[in-house]
Amino acid sequence: MSKEEAPFVIFYNVTKWYKGNVIGLNQFTAQVSGGITGLVGPNGAGKSTFLKLATGQIKPNIGIVRVFNKDPFRDSSVFNDLGYCPEQDAFWSWMTGKEFVEILAKAKGYSKEEAKKETTRVLKIVSLDDERADRPIITYSKGMRQRIKVAQALIGSPSLLLLDEPFAGADPITRAHLGRTFEDLRKEGVSIILSSHVLHEVEQFADQIKLIYRGRLLAEGPVRDIRALIYDHPHRIKILTDSPRELAKYFVSLPSVKSLEITDPSNLHYGILWILTHNPAVFYKELPKVLVSSKVHVEEIMSVDDNLQAVFEYLTQ
Amino acid sequence: MATLKKQNVHSDLLGDRVIFKVSFKRTFLSKRGLFTLIFSLLFALYPFIGLYQTLFNNDTIFHEGAMYSFHSFFSFMYELVIIPLIIALFASYIITEDIDDKTITYWIVRPIRRSEIYLSKLLALVVGSFLIALIIESVNFLLFYIIAKVRREFIDLRLFLFHLIIIFIIVLYYSTATSIISLIFPFSTLTSILYIALWELATYGALMDLGAKGIKWIFIHNYIVQIQNATANIVFGFHYTIDMSIFSIVILFIILFTILSSLFIYLSKRKEYP
Numbered sequence: 399m400s401k402e403e404a405p406f407v408i409f410y411n412v413t414k415w416y417k418g419n420v421i422g423l424n425q426f427t428a429q430v431s432g433g434i435t436g437l438v439g440p441n442g443a444g445k446s447t448f449l450k451l452a453t454g455q456i457k458p459n460i461g462i463v464r465v466f467n468k469d470p471f472r473d474s475s476v477f478n479d480l481g482y483c484p485e486q487d488a489f490w491s492w493m494t495g496k497e498f499v500e501i502l503a504k505a506k507g508y509s510k511e512e513a514k515k516e517t518t519r520v521l522k523i524v525s526l527d528d529e530r531a532d533r534p535i536i537t538y539s540k541g542m543r544q545r546i547k548v549a550q551a552l553i554g555s556p557s558l559l560l561l562d563e564p565f566a567g568a569d570p571i572t573r574a575h576l577g578r579t580f581e582d583l584r585k586e587g588v589s590i591i592l593s594s595h596v597l598h599e600v601e602q603f604a605d606q607i608k609l610i611y612r613g614r615l616l617a618e619g620p621v622r623d624i625r626a627l628i629y630d631h632p633h634r635i636k637i638l639t640d641s642p643r644e645l646a647k648y649f650v651s652l653p654s655v656k657s658l659e660i661t662d663p664s665n666l667h668y669g670i671l672w673i674l675t676h677n678p679a680v681f682y683k684e685l686p687k688v689l690v691s692s693k694v695h696v697e698e699i700m701s702v703d704d705n706l707q708a709v710f711e712y713l714t715q
Numbered sequence: 716m717a718t719l720k721k722q723n724v725h726s727d728l729l730g731d732r733v734i735f736k737v738s739f740k741r742t743f744l745s746k747r748g749l750f751t752l753i754f755s756l757l758f759a760l761y762p763f764i765g766l767y768q769t770l771f772n773n774d775t776i777f778h779e780g781a782m783y784s785f786h787s788f789f790s791f792m793y794e795l796v797i798i799p800l801i802i803a804l805f806a807s808y809i810i811t812e813d814i815d816d817k818t819i820t821y822w823i824v825r826p827i828r829r830s831e832i833y834l835s836k837l838l839a840l841v842v843g844s845f846l847i848a849l850i851i852e853s854v855n856f857l858l859f860y861i862i863a864k865v866r867r868e869f870i871d872l873r874l875f876l877f878h879l880i881i882i883f884i885i886v887l888y889y890s891t892a893t894s895i896i897s898l899i900f901p902f903s904t905l906t907s908i909l910y911i912a913l914w915e916l917a918t919y920g921a922l923m924d925l926g927a928k929g930i931k932w933i934f935i936h937n938y939i940v941q942i943q944n945a946t947a948n949i950v951f952g953f954h955y956t957i958d959m960s961i962f963s964i965v966i967l968f969i970i971l972f973t974i975l976s977s978l979f980i981y982l983s984k985r986k987e988y989p
């Protein structure tokens with residue numbers, strides 16, 4: 399049994415729906431091993447649902463969730479070696495940053511003195527080890543709140559960190575700083591799963607990306623592969639016209655067009671011209687000119703993969 | 716698999732103590748706690764007026780003696796009405812507030828069992844409610860005590876102790892009962908309405924000796940009233956009839972408390988935080 403290879407987090411065929419039949423995750427199967435894993439997907443994709451299931455805040459309706467081979471919903475010993483940074487800003491209003499971290503260190507089993515030491519250590523990692531730590535958290539900026547949330551996740555140097563949108567609301571400096579912190583932790587052998595709604599936020603330092611969309615795992619793999627996948631993902635355009643062959647001649651020469659296909663449904667007055675493109679932006683710019691010069695009657699133009707395309711464009715913007 | 720860190724020698728008790736402290740502080744050492752205490756003490760104006768009359772008008776509203784007046788006033792006003800209500804309000808707060816503002820997440824992701832998280836909160840509720848009840852009893856008892864002293868009436872200090880025990884039973888019972896309701900219905904308005912319904916039902920069960928005799932036994936206040944009457948029998952030498960022995964009533968409360976807290980633990984283990 400190789401220690402390095404065993405996956406920390408296993409999701410097997412997990413389905414989770416919330417009250418009112420809202421689906422959070424849909425037959426989701428995935429594994430996470432070492433390194434830094436980025437969960438990427440647009441709002442409502444299911445990233446937080448994934449992390450909440452992995453931290454036992456909720457339990458799946460169907461399927462199996464395992465962290466360190468244990469069920470995080472039932473077995474709290476999982477959290478001896480796991481740190482979690484929640485998405486929302488939830489704090490006890492009267493606490494200073496230092497008190498907040500100290501109390502959570504005590505909740506992890508540290509004695510008073512140990513908790514003080516541990517607090518100093520983790521605050522140093524997120525660069526909050528100055529007089530700001532003695533201020534109430536309610537006076538913190540968004541970036542500082544993100545950092546104090548990450549700090550409490552680092553208590554006890556867990557070997558697995560689950561961070562829900564740690565970059566949200568952070569300025570470029572904080573962002574770069576947090577990114578470096580995560581890279582350092584990875585060098586120390588810590589596995590990190592973090593979520594983001596944009597790819598570029600995590601791609602500089604993530605080893606693995608998991609693309610999530612509508613509760614499903616869309617794609618997974620190294621950053622380079624994911625980039626390639628998104629880039630190669632062809633965009634299909636369907637043109638309804640009375641003379642598709644005629645029109646096709648005008649499109650062949652366009653560099654943005656990858657391939658053309660014609661279907662003539664016999665019972666239809668119109669034929670269909672399918673166009674595959676890798677560069678929809680350029681294609682749509684050229685489209686009107688082509689249509690005008692061809693003088694062919696076009697009944698309808700439809701973009702078939704709009705949904706997915708929009709997702710990809712959004713993720714890579 | 717992950718290696719367990721040596722420095723994480725986890726002590727359950729330490730984690731629990733932190734949850735107890737934070738829950739206690741936020742619920743009782745807050746404006747809400749202070750306001751509730753002041754509001755409850757407003758009812759102590761009644762003995763205060765009695766004291767004023769005794770001192771300055773040489774007259775009193777307490778014709779049956781100050782100690783007995785304390786007994787009947789405290790038994791009805793505080794033990795059957797105000798204290799259960801206070802507990803219900805704090806229970807709904809202590810259980811639902813950190814779920815509402817999501818701070819519960821920080822406890823869930825610590826190596827502390829779910830049931831322990833809730834038992835710590837329940838303990839905070841019991842201790843906090845008991846302290847408030849103790850302050851209320853002390854203030855009231857002190858006022859009546861002074862009246863009795865001024866009027867040179869007999870003072871039996873056991874009365875204070877007996878009511879302390881009654882308060883303790885009430886606090887234990889109502890804390891678990893109302894916490895369970897909060898766990899099942901985590902909506903503050905709904906819970907409040909349910910509490911009040913529960914409390915009304917219980918009060919009427921005890922007070923309506925009239926029509927509800929047959930089902931009297933299902934109302935918890937029935938038993939509280941019996942312990943109160945037993946207290947009067949001991950302290951004042953009255954001869955109220957008691958249906959059950961005090962011993963069996965206490966056993967009954969202990970059994971009830973055990974059943975309720977088991978149910979509470981069972982529910983807390985299954986609770987999700989979406």
Ligand SMILES: Nc1ncnc2c1ncn2[C@@H]1O[C@H](COP(=O)(O)OP(=O)(O)OP(=O)(O)O)[C@@H](O)[C@H]1O
Nearest residue numbers: 416420421422440441442443444445446447595989
């Ligand atoms: N507490 C909840 N109650 C009901 N539905 C929920 C709840 N939490 C999430 N959902 C729904 O589940 C789906 C997935 O939500 P989730 O929060 O996991 O998405 P996300 O990827 O984290 O999105 P975001 O980028 O907005 O944080 C969404 O459709 C959302 O509306």
Ligand SMILES: [Mg+2]
Nearest residue numbers: 445446447485
């Ligand atoms: Mg989210």
